[in-house]
Amino acid sequence: MEKSGNMSIKRHFSPEKRWLLGTTVVCLFGGALFLAAYVSIPETPLFCKSMPGFLAKGSYSGETLQRNAIVHYATSRVVPQQSLDEIRVSFDVLKAKSPCNFLVFGLGHDSLMWASLNPGGTTLFLEEDPKWVDTVLKDAPYLRAHTVKYRTKLSEADDLLKQYPSQPECSAEKPFLRGNTKCKLALNMLPWEVYNKEWDLIMIDAPRGYFAEAPGRMAAIYSAAVMARNRKGSGVTHVFLHDVDRKVEKVYAETFLCRKNRVKSVGRLWHFEIPPATDSSPQFC
């Protein structure tokens, strides 16, 4: 009887079927391991409303950002450089617009605050110093940041301002950034995401502009003006510029962001509301 039982097993499980059975067991085991790893990833629950898949670096929920921001600012002795009154200017706009697209030039002690004031929105930081990016993201992996290479130096600010009107590639008529190698004021090598999104708010608090070899904020100001003028969606682009007590920030803001668009001046911060360009004007202002 036993012998015939074995015979029957052998008959049902031919070498091909045994191979198939083995493969199935391996797949099931592998799948179980995969699911176990998936469940153990923070912020990636197995059963959620919309299966998000693996989260990209920086894709944390607004709640996570806010929880971490509370603990960070409650325990840190280092505070952001902007004063409370200056912060309140962008805070009020974020309160009305969030969730929105918020582009911030510079990573600093205020970054976690800006990201957590835009829960559910996109807050993206552009930072000149790759080491500083690593330092900040090590402690705050919730932030999304890209390194930006600037082609300018603060010492060139006057010359760039004199030269730009005679450079067709810098013209306000059809200004563009991506691939604009000829206009040094255009940030031409940003990650695609920066060009493909319409930014509702742009904060310019970097790059550094307090010594001759520093990049200066000329290209950030020019590029913010181009992004705002090229906006296709409804409404204006809110641009916040810090350190307007400095000559370069002041002159470049008046040239590209325009006095007529300035809606607030608090401390060292100017707030502009820039409408999309309706005509192909050769002038920014």
Ligand SMILES: C[S@@+](CC[C@H](N)C(=O)[O-])C[C@H]1O[C@@H](n2cnc3c(N)ncnc32)[C@H](O)[C@@H]1O
């Ligand atoms: C003028 S700071 C603005 C800082 C920001 N608003 C804040 O409250 O911290 C801008 C730039 O300074 C540099 N920076 C700021 N803090 C730094 C630090 N602790 N170490 C190195 N670089 C720093 C970064 O390149 C940054 O983009």
